Amino acid sequence: MITSVAVLILLIGGINYVNLTTAQSMQRIKEIRVRKTLGSSKKQLIFQFLAESLLFFGVATVLAALLSLLVWPVFSNYLQVDVPVNDLLRIENSLFFGAVSLLAGLLAGSYPAFLVSQMQPAGLLKGNKGGIRINLNLRSALIVFQFAISVILIVATIVIYKQLDLFHNRPLGFNKSHLLVLPQASLGTSENAFKRALLNDPNIQAVTYVDMNLGENIGSTASIPDPSDSEKRLEFGFVHADADFIETMGSHLREGRNYSINRPSDVLNYDSLSNVVNPEKAGKIANQKPIIITRSFAKALGLKKPVHTVLELSVIRGEVIGVVEDFQITSLKKRSPLLVYSFTPKQFFPTTYIRINSRNIPQSIRHIERTSKQFFPGQVFTYSFAEDNLNQLYRTEDRLASLFSTLALLAIGLSSSF
Structure with a gap:
C-alpha cells in the first residue's frame, strides 16, 4: 500500500517535471537558437536535455537518501518496525534506488528533449519558436491524469479510515467501555x-x-x-x-x-x-x-x-x-x-x-x-482498560493509515502545484 503511494508520488513528480520543463523550454529559445546556428545537431540537444534531467533526478536521489537516513530512526520507531538504518545502505538497495532514479530521469526528460530537438534553425533565426508545436492534448492528459490519481488517493484514504472506524466501533458481542x-x-x-x-x-x-x-x-x-x-x-x-x-x-x-x-x-x-x-x-x-x-x-x-x-x-x-x-x-x-x-x-x-x-x-x-x-x-x-487493550490490536493499522494519509496529501499537493 505504502509502496503504491510512493510510486504514484514519483509518477506525479515526473509529470510535473515534464510539464515544467516543456514550459521552460519556450524561455530558452535564445539558447537553442544560438546552439542550432552554431551547428548543434539534434542528438546533441537531446543529450543535453536528457543529461539535465538525469542530473536533476540524481541530485534529488542523493538528497532523498540523506533525508531518509536522518529520519529513518523516527520513522521506524513510529511504525514499530525493527529495521536497522544500515539496511538502507545495502548494495542491492542502492542499486535499486539508482536504477529507479535513472529510469525516472530518462522517462521525464525524454519528451522535452525530443520536443526541443525538433526546432528548425530557419525559424529560430526569424525570432519565432522554430516551428515547434507543443502537444497541448498531451499536457492536458498529463494534468488530468495527475488529478485522477489525486481522486483515487482521496477515495482510498476515506476507505481506509472507514475500515479503521469499523475496527474500533463494530459491536463485539460485549460492552468494552468502562x-x-x-x-x-x-x-x-x-x-x-x-x-x-x-x-x-x-x-x-x-x-x-x-x-x-x-x-x-x-x-x-x-x-x-x-x-x-x-x-x-x-x-x-x-x-x-x-x-x-x-x-x-x-x-x-x-x-x-x-x-x-x-x-x-x-x-x-x-x-x-x-x-x-x-x-x-x-x-x-x-x-x-x-x-x-x-x-x-x-x-x-x-x-x-x-x-x-x-x-x-x-x-x-x-x-x-x-x-x-x-x-x-x-x-x-x-x-x-x-x-x-x-x-x-x-x-x-x-x-x-x-x-x-x-x-x-x-x-x-x-x-x-x-x-x-x-x-x-x-x-x-x-491495571488496564479492555477498550485500550483491543485498540492495541490495530495500532499498526492506525499508524499505516496516518502515514498513508500524509503521503496522499503530499501527492495531492504535488498534483495541484502545477
Missing part, C-alpha cells in the same frame, strides 16, 4: 472475599474472574469434526469463568439462562466428581454438566433448538443451558471464535474484569487499588 482489567494473579481462597470487597464501592457494578485475555488469547482451544463436512474440523475455545461473566462483560443472552450460584447443579465440580466414579457413571455425570455456547457455535453444530440439548462430543460433554451472543475476543481481522462458556467455581490464576461506573472513574480505580493491596500486599498493582 471495563477495567486486572492481570492474571493467584487469588487462592480470597477470590470471593476480594470480589465482595470490590463491590462495596457503589461505582463498581460487577466483577468476574475469567481465564481469558481480551485481544490476546482464549483460555484453551480444541477441535471437533465438522458436522456439515467430515473432511473439516471446527476450531473452538473454552472460556472458564464464574457466574458473573455475562453480566460483567455486558453480553446478551439470546436463549436459555445464565449460571447461578444458587443452583447446586451449576456449582457442582463435575470434573472432580467424574474422576472418582466408574466410567459408566462418569459419562452420565459429564453429560449433566451445564454449558453455555455462542450463537455461531450453535449454528455450526446445526442445533435449531440448542437449549437443553446434550452434547456428547469427544472434548465437549454437557447440557446446553444457554446461548450467548458471539464474542470477538481477538482482532476483527480474524474470524470470531466459536466459544464454550464453562462455569468454574475456583480459578487460581484468573484475569479479573471489573465493570465500573463512568461517573467517577478515578475514585473507582483508587478503591480497586486499595482493595488489591489489602488482599494481595506482595503483588504490584497494575
